[in-house]
Amino acid sequence: DVQLVESGGTLVQPGGSVKLSCAASGVTLSVYSLNWVRQAPGKGLEWVAHINTGGNVIHYADSVKGRFTISRANDKNSVYLQMNSLKDDDTAVYYCSVPTIFGRRGYWGQGTSVTVSS
Amino acid sequence: DIQMTQSPSPLSASVGDRVTITCQASQDIRNYLNWYQQKPGQAPKLLIYDVSNLETGVPSRFSGSGSGTHFSLTISSLQPEDIATYYCQQYDNFPVTFGGGTKVEIK
Numbered sequence: 001d002v003q004l005v006e007s008g009g010t011l012v013q014p015g016g017s018v019k020l021s022c023a024a025s026g027v028t029l030s031v032y033s034l035n036w037v038r039q040a041p042g043k044g045l046e047w048v049a050h051i052n053t054g055g056n057v058i059h060y061a062d063s064v065k066g067r068f069t070i071s072r073a074n075d076k077n078s079v080y081l082q083m084n085s086l087k088d089d090d091t092a093v094y095y096c097s098v099p100t101i102f103g104r105r106g107y108w109g110q111g112t113s114v115t116v117s118s
Numbered sequence: 119d120i121q122m123t124q125s126p127s128p129l130s131a132s133v134g135d136r137v138t139i140t141c142q143a144s145q146d147i148r149n150y151l152n153w154y155q156q157k158p159g160q161a162p163k164l165l166i167y168d169v170s171n172l173e174t175g176v177p178s179r180f181s182g183s184g185s186g187t188h189f190s191l192t193i194s195s196l197q198p199e200d201i202a203t204y205y206c207q208q209y210d211n212f213p214v215t216f217g218g219g220t221k222v223e224i225k
Contacts, residue, residue, distance in 0.1 A: 035214065045154075045162065045205055047214040059212040100152050100167050101209050105174075108161040 002026040002107050004096050009112030012086055016116070020081040022096030022109055030074035032106075035099050036081045038092035039111075048094070049081060063089070086116045120144050120208055124217035130225045135196045139220045141189045141206035150210040153182055153191045156219075157202045165204075166191060198224060 004027075008020040020036070036048040049070040050059040058070055069082040079096055093111040100106035121144040131137045141151070149169045154162035164173045166182035169189060179194040193200055201224060206217040 044203075044219040045156075045207075045216040047216065050212065050214070061213050095161055099209065099214075100164055101150070103168055103171070105164060105167065108163075110161050 004098070004107055004109035006094060006096050006109045006112035009094065009114045011115045011117065013118050014087060014116055016086050017082070017084045018086065018114055020083065020094055020096075020112055020114070022079045022081075024077045027098070027107065029072070029077050029079065029098070032098045033101075034070075034072060034079045035097045036070060036079075037095045037097055037108075038090075039095070040089070040092045043092075046092075050099075051079065083114070086114075088116050090114060091116045119213055120147060120211055120215050122206055122208055122215050122217040124204075124206055124220050127219060128221040128223055130223045131196050132225045133196055133198060137193045137196050137222065139191045139204055139206075139222075141184075141191070141217050143187045143189070143208055146186045147208040147210035149185065150208055151182075151184070151189050152207045152209070154205045154207065155200075155202045156205065162205065193222075196222070196224075 003025045006022045012018050033052045035050050038046050038048050048061050051070045055072050067085045072079045093113050095111045097108045098106040123142045151169050153166040155165050156162045165176050165180050170182045181192050203219045203221045205219050
């Protein structure tokens with residue numbers, strides 16, 4: 001079975017930093033592009049960041065550009081999200097996902113919760 | 119950015135009803151449109167990919183249609199287990215964008 005397991009979610013003060021990790025089992029992440037998607041409490045889904053298989057094509061939502069960094073370690077079958085200069089609005093459950101694109105099904109983790117509050 | 123507008127929300131219907139959720143894109147997204155179902159406390163679950171392709175294991179009462187900028191998700195006979203929030207998502211261009219969600223309730 002394919003599993004994506006996010007970790008690193010925590011309570012952090014505004015202005016602080018957190019690094020999220022997503023480890024995969026049952027699937028080799030190196031052949032897939034990867035996304036982070038978040039969901040604020042009671043709100044809808046918001047795409048956050050994308051990284052291609054080689055790690056050299058990266059896109060960010062405007063809301064996180066310059067503050068968040070997506071990276072991957074294919075040897076660890078993992079993807080990461082470094083989150084700096086956190087704001088209250090960054091409070092959300094963060095999901096890593098292999099996107100469903102061009103007829104190829106993807107996968108989602110169960111999410112990790114980040115709360116930004118003083 | 120491509121805006122995805124879903125309607126209605128919420129949607130209240132009776133068990134057995136045929137229900138349709140629509141999703142309008144602000145520009146042509148070709149066929150790069152997926153539908154997800156999300157229940158409280160759970161990750162989104164893929165229902166339909168590329169407009170009309172049913173994900174393996176998803177009941178056949180779910181179907182998708184549309185093209186260009188107008189898309190729809192139909193549940194042919196609403197079941198109690200279909201109570202959830204449904205999202206459309208485009209991946210034609212970055213940023214990837216989701217519709218605002220349609221919460222389906224039982225009347």
